[in-house]
Amino acid sequence: MNGLVSTFRIAVEALWVNKMRSFLTMLGIIIGVGAVIAMLAVGEGASRKISQQISTLGSNLLIVLPGSVTSGGIRMGSGTQxxxxxxxxxxxxxxxxxxxxxxxxxxxxxxxxxxxxxxxxxxxxxxxxxxxxxxxxxxxxxxxxxxxxxxxxxxxxxxxxxxxxxxxxxxxxxxxxxxxxxxxxxxxxxxxxxxxxxxxxxxxxxxxxxxxxxxxxxxxxxxxxxxxxxxxxxxxxxxxxxxxxxxxxxxxxxxxxxxxxxDFSVRNLTQMLQVAEQSTKVMTLLLGAIASVSLLVGGIGIMNIMLVSVTERTREIGIRMAVGAKIRDIRFQFLVEALTLSFFGGMIGVMAGVTASWVITALAGWATVITPLSIGLAVGFSGLVGIFFGYYPAYKASLLNPIEALRHE
Amino acid sequence: MLIETRDLRKIYQVGDTVVVALDGVNVAVEKGEFLGVMGPSGSGKSTFMNVVGCLDQPTSGQYLFEGRDVSRLDPDTLAEIRNRKIGFVFQGFNLLPRATAQENVALPLLYSRVPAKERAERAMAALKAVGLEGREHHRPTQLSGGQQQRVAIARALVNDAAIIFADEPTGNLDTRASREIMELFVRLNEEKGITVIVVTHDPDTASFSKRIIRFLDGRIVADDRNGGQGA
Structure with missing residues (x-):
């Protein structure tokens, strides 16, 4: 695929021309990916802490305690006897x-x-x-x-x-x-x-x-x-x-x-902690899901800017078509541009998320744990957002009529 | 026969009005010809160039390019024909503003999947052929109109096109630059045997061609072989 490097270079150059605009567009993805990573780190930190508690308690532990007894019609408190x-x-x-x-x-x-x-x-x-x-x-x-x-x-x-x-x-x-x-x-x-x-x-x-x-x-x-x-x-x-x-x-x-x-009770402490662990996991999922919404909004930002870009560069598209660019060449070019935005946004977002987790730990004292999975998840999701929201503008660009595109001022 | 059209029609629907841009055009162009296409604006000469240049499809009729009927081909196949056989030169130069002269010239090669090194070499050779060596790293804004048009011609040449379509190539140029550009076309036509079709309303520009066809209301009304250069 020898055109890939050129296509990527064209994309970077096109984005570089509108530095501010490209950065603001990326910001949506940066915040989205950063939020997902930070939220998952907070959740994972809490859940690790509970797991640690389970292990310090002693695993698979039951405690048998004396229960309440009734003496002469009077119920005594648990553990009194x-x-x-x-x-x-x-x-x-x-x-x-x-x-x-x-x-x-x-x-x-x-x-x-x-x-x-x-x-x-x-x-x-x-x-x-x-x-x-x-x-x-x-x-x-x-x-x-x-x-x-x-x-x-x-x-x-x-x-x-x-x-x-x-x-x-x-x-x-x-x-x-x-x-x-x-x-x-x-x-x-x-x-x-x-x-x-x-x-x-x-x-x-x-x-x-x-x-x-x-x-x-x-x-x-x-x-x-x-x-x-x-x-x-x-x-x-x-x-x-x-x-x-x-x-x-x-x-x-x-x-x-x-x-x-x-007159006794059997307590399963491990189970109680496991319930706590389970609820933390649900919480993590919830936090992650909320953070993903901002990633989605970032994706809409990409779509918006790509649509503007396609309109602005109609003439360029016309020139490329006149010299032999096929539908898929044009589509690929704009898709790569959207992906470049989401990819760099994702990379910076990972750094932002790691920094945010570090700040949360330093300021709030919460344990945060960043797993490779959460990074992979956030970057993968931002890539999918790039493809999903970049496809429509790219598709629109590829359907332009070369003659009309060349006449476009 | 390089180009042969049979009863070519192109009809546009603009709102409620139907515009007949080409109304039964029959023309044949042989390899190595230097053809001028003249006519007032709205006569159909631009539509003719777009259809014959494989940028547009006719509404009806037949168009044989190198003996192959291309009038019903899909956009991607037409793109491939444009890429390998046809070069375009426009009035407004139509260069990519952010790319250097060399990159602009190499653009068609990008779409025919030529490796990067070969792209650069062939672009240099094409720039040399139009007398622009030393300007390969200039951007269009750093070049004069005549130089920009020569970059466009180099881009048309780079894939060894059989035919060059020039749409008002001198429209944005002064007299001297116009003459240089037309002389370059003549040289390419005579030395390399490249077929050149120049669409223009300017008689001076048209006078460089060996044969002139005139359009009016979507039809060819005259077809003169003046057998040599004028002006």
């Missing part, structure tokens, strides 16, 4: 096939002391598989062993925030801290997880064996009671099955009939 115990947790692990791991939780707030430093933090009594369930990793040290749980060992795993406040830069593993006056050996430091979706510091935490928590820290009236049970399903697909298996098992264990009100 401890209706779950160690045996429930063990039963879930043994009898629910969709469950991978279970950890009972008994938690509270306690003062942790090291030397002359002290720090108030959430202390969680947990089972051996807590690290697997919450997707936690250790920076240093070792996890809990079966032996630690069985013997109610006075050992703990601490989060980064706790380590920072008690130990500063020192390695905390092997050190002795006191929790409610009971000495604990720090056996591991947890990898930082950052803030949760609600803004909670997930590193401000101390894990101790559940048995130790029951016997030494949060002694309860009834032995073996736990505040909640964390359950990890085998996979995301197994989550609904795990949920119904846990429900059925606990109803049976707590002797609750099919119509009775459960």
């Amino acid at each position: 401890m209706t779950l115990n160690m045996a429930d947790a063990e039963a879930i692990e043994k009898e629910c096939p969709a469950v991978e791991a279970v950890s009972p939780i008994l938690n509270g707030v306690a003062q942790v002391v090291y030397g002359n430093a002290n720090w108030s933090t959430g202390v969680y009594g947990a089972g051996v598989s807590i690290l697997t369930i919450r997707d936690l990793a250790l920076t240093s040290g070792r996890p809990f062993t079966e032996q630690d749980i069985r013997s109610a060992a006075k050992v703990c795993l601490i989060g980064q925030t706790v380590a920072d406040n008690l130990f500063g830069d020192m390695d905390p593993t092997g050190q002795i801290v006191r929790i409610k006056k009971v000495p604990f050996t720090v056996i591991g430091l947890l990898e930082p997880k950052g803030q949760s979706l609600m803004g909670q510091d997930q590193d401000d935490v101390v894990y101790i064996p559940i048995t130790t928590a029951q016997k030494r820290i949060f002694g309860t009236h009834f032995a073996g009671m736990v505040r909640s049970i964390m359950v990890k399903a085998k996979s995301a697909d197994d989550l609904p099955a795990a949920e119904s298996q846990v429900n059925a098992l606990l109803r049976q264990r707590h002797r609750i009939g099919p119509k009775g009100e459960a």
Whole structure:
């Protein structure tokens, strides 16, 4: 296609003659493409943030909480009574096939002391598989062993925030801290997880064996009671099955009939976040669609200017036809011109969109993520706009009668 | 026979009035002729040139170009014939204002898909043939009327056209430039054997042709072979 380079050069030259007009026409596309990219970046940023939350929470996670109980006709608030115990947790692990791991939780707030430093933090009594369930990793040290749980060992795993406040830069593993006056050996430091979706510091935490928590820290009236049970399903697909298996098992264990009100509730946190993620995706789509409207308006601008250009250059078209330009040559020339406008507009628009996303992040503090897909989408769409709105003027030009076109002043 | 028309008619409908621009034209032009076409305005001489130059189609009748009936061909096929066989020279030069002389001359080659390098070479050769070497990078506005018309002639020559149609080629030129342009046509006609058809109402311009046909009301009223140059 040796005419392509010449045709492209003719198009650029023709656009260069009316620099201001060409630029203003391109501006419509620049704004359109820029808006699409910036909007998709904002949406993608929000959705990535939620995905990140899901992963810090621990994947495929169910939480079993005590429900409300009715005592002498009075309904108590949810969680006021401890209706779950160690045996429930063990039963879930043994009898629910969709469950991978279970950890009972008994938690509270306690003062942790090291030397002359002290720090108030959430202390969680947990089972051996807590690290697997919450997707936690250790920076240093070792996890809990079966032996630690069985013997109610006075050992703990601490989060980064706790380590920072008690130990500063020192390695905390092997050190002795006191929790409610009971000495604990720090056996591991947890990898930082950052803030949760609600803004909670997930590193401000101390894990101790559940048995130790029951016997030494949060002694309860009834032995073996736990505040909640964390359950990890085998996979995301197994989550609904795990949920119904846990429900059925606990109803049976707590002797609750099919119509009775459960004294526990099973929460699917992952699902809640997935709903949030889904709604962000819908939002992204909506933002993108609104931004595309401005791209469409930009396309109409191209059509307008191309129609003016065809009228202005009628004589040129006549000359080209007289020396042998065919219908498709003329059509191609004007189409290339429209495409050049939309292509350069699209390129500048990508830069504008990237800059806009960067400004949004800098000023509003929103996370923005620019994906190759969003750039491809915006540029591809602007190309389609160029072809669609450039075709009619090009078609009109090609239908000119050479004699009349030559007489045109 | 290069050109042969049989009972050529061209009828325009302008509003309610019907204009008969060509009313049964029979003419034959042989290869290598230098033909002048004269007549008052509205006599049909321009319409004749447009039809014979494959820019327009007749309403009825037959037009044989190089023995081939081209009176019913589609616009693209006509464009191809114009591109390969026919060169046009107009009163208003009709050059692309933003293109250089060389680019203007190379324009027909662009549409016959000649590679860029060859386009430039052939355009240079054509400019040389009309005595414009050294002006190839000038734009039309930087050239005099006579020079612009010579660029137009070079453009007509560049694809080795068999025939050149010139529509009032001296209409926008002074006497001296007019004479130079007409002498260039004569030279091309005599040295290269290119058929030249000059449409004009100016007797001086027409006097360079070897044969003159006169139009009136869409018909040929006279066909003189004056057998040589006048003026």
